[in-house]
Amino acid sequence: MQETKTLPEKSIRMIKIVLPILITQVALYLxxxxxxxxxxxxxxxxxxxVSIGSSLWVPIYTGLTGILLGITPIVAQLMGAKKKEEVRTFVQQGFFIAVxxxxxxxxxxxxxxxxxxxxIPLEDSVRDVAKNYLFMMSIGLIPLFLYSVLRSFIDALGRTRVSMFxxxxxxxxNIVLNYVFIYGKLGMPALGGVGAGLASALTYWVVLLIAIIIVYRTKPFAxxxxxxxxxxxxxxxxxTLTKIGLPIGLSIFAETTIFSAVTLLMSAYSTEVISAHQIALNFTSLLYMIPLSIAMGATILVGHEIxxxxxxxxxxxxxxxxxxAVAFSFVSASILxxxxxxxxxxxxxxxxxxTLTVQFFFFAALFQLSDAIQAPVQGALRGYKDVTITFIMAIISYWVIGLPTGYVLANYTSxxxxxxxxxLIVGLTLGAITLGIRLIYLQKKITKNDAV
Structure with a gap:
């Protein structure tokens, strides 16, 4: 990756890396x-x-594919150090882990x-949909995990536009397959939410096939x-991969499961409350793609420089x-x-x-700033390969403080x-503060050692 000297050059380089990641993340999220x-x-x-099923599915695949994200900082640092011959072996080991x-x-x-x-206290029809949705999604497990390895490899080389493509x-x-299987078109039975799971699984196979062809035949991958x-x-x-990837995966798991845990705890309320919560979370997650993409770009850029x-x-x-990310957070909060x-x-x-969704959106707007800080700080720390302390901080912020606070407020207050x-706001805010302190400490330590 080309060295940059000035802040404007770095800004342009970051935009070139992050923008394709953002488009990719939004497309995946869609x-x-x-x-x-x-x-x-x-x-x-x-x-x-689907809300209950995805609440179980999302932390599983994001946490475990997060383990495979360890490939990104490793390959980025190898490329930065011009040790290209070691890249192939690490990526192949990533494939073994994925399977x-x-x-x-x-x-x-x-x-x-x-x-x-x-x-979980659910209506029988809701439980059946959640179960069969997960069964259908599991058809796409192997291609989803293998593609995660390929995408980490592609992005580590700074070719984020390829992932975007x-x-x-x-x-x-995926949208066409959703239409066919959810509503029962082209002679297929109408499967509803279960059809959405099948459509996603089949799409994962298509994604994997396209990625293999590109990596096998085109530069700079071939x-x-x-x-x-x-x-x-x-x-x-x-x-080596799991030493870096496991804390990354567990950190992501800790963050995503708190949202899933909240969704499951919401099952004590009515179907309308579950649905409104899921809608609010669904749109908020779309806005989160901006700080998340910046975080992924930070891992690549910081990894190469290190x-x-x-x-x-x-x-x-x-x-x-x-x-x-902070600048964009004000835009996100304003939209909500x-x-x-x-x-x-x-x-x-x-x-x-x-009515319930509109009320949930108000609270979602409040944690946009915390999200905007903690996500890119985590991304930068991964570029430094500093991942274990990040995981511990995530557990404390989200599970030891955030979720219990939410439980007390939900069950013992108005x-x-x-x-x-x-x-969630309390947990995310605490995570942003502690991770920021960790990044400052790490950078001061490296500066001190480099001076010696």
């Missing part, structure tokens, strides 16, 4: 977005079922989905020959990423506050659900269902 949106137009019990993880998740779904869903091709395919001369599973390299031993540039990219009702109306015509969202 699969879940349209699952919820198109199911909401089918039946409300199917929307609730094992996919098989383990598939077995877990078969064994534990019934006991888990039976413990692949995902943009897959997004309309010269690295990641599909050639397969090495056997290496304990040392797998250990590999090249340009520590001052790594520090500049870190805080440039945070400043950019000013256009709450029109946005909610896109999802549903049910007046009870609509906030009721909105108390859980206030708990």
């Amino acid at each position: 699969m879940t977005f349209f699952d919820v949106l198109m199911t909401s137009k089918y039946r409300i019990d199917h929307l609730a079922g 094992v993880l996919a098989i383990l998740v598939w077995i877990a779904i078969l064994l534990f989905i019934d006991p888990i869903l039976n413990r 692949i995902t943009l091709l897959s997004a309309p395919i 010269p690295l020959r990641i599909f050639n001369n397969w090495s056997k599973p290496s304990i040392n390299k797998i250990s 590999g090249a031993k340009r520590y001052k540039d790594a520090k500049t990219y870190s805080w440039l990423s945070v400043a950019t 506050l000013l256009f709450r009702e029109p946005i909610a109306a896109i999802y549903t015509n049910d007046q009870a659900v609509l 906030f009721e269902r909105f108390g859980y969202w206030i708990g």
Whole structure:
């Protein structure tokens, strides 16, 4: 990756890296977005079922694919240090890990989905939709995990526009398949929310096939020959990958599961409350794609600079990423506050659900700033390969403080269902503060050591 000297040059470089990531993340997210949106137009019990099913699915795949994100900083630093010959072996070990993880998740779904869903107070129709939605999604486990490896490899080389291209091709395919399987078109039975799961799984296979062809045939990927001369599973390299990737995956898991835990706790309320909560969370997650994309870009940029031993540039990219995300957070909060009702109306015509969604959007606007700080700071820390402390901070912020606070407010104050969202705000804010302190400490430490 080309060295940059001035702040404007760094800003342009960051935009070139982050913008394709953002488009990619939005396109990937649109699969879940349209699952919820198109199911909401089918039946409300199917929307609730998809909400519960996705609340179980999202933390599983984001947490475990997060483990595979360890490839990004490793490959980025190898490329920055001009050690290209080591890239192939690390990527191949990532493939081995991906297949094992996919098989383990598939077995877990078969064994534990019934006991888990039976413990949640749900209507029978909602429970059936959630169960079959997860079964259908599991068809796409192996391609989803393998593509995560390929995408980490592609992005680590700074070719984020390639990931964008692949995902943009897959997004309309998913929408068409949703239309066919949810509503029963082209001679297919109308499966509702279950059809949304099947459509997503089939789309994951398409995404994987496209990615393999591009990586195998085009530059700069083809010269690295990641599909050639397969090495056997290496304990040392797998250990290196998991040492970096496992804390990343667990950090992501800790963050995503708190949202899923809140959704499951919401099951104590009515189907209307579950649906409104899911709609608010669905749109808020779309806005989160901006700080998340900046965070992923920060990992790549900081990783390359650290590999090249340009520590001052790594520090500049870190805080440039945070400043950019914070600026966008004010735009996101304004959208949620000013256009709450029109946005909610896109999802549903049910007046009870609509009213609740508008109220949830108010609380969602409040944690935009915290999201904008903690996401890029985490991304920068991953570029430094500083991941273990980040994981511990995430657990404390989200689970030890955030979720219990939400539970107390929801069950012992007049906030009721909105108390859980206030708990989310508390957890995210604390996470932003502690992670920011960690990044400042790490950068001072590196500067001090480099001076010596």
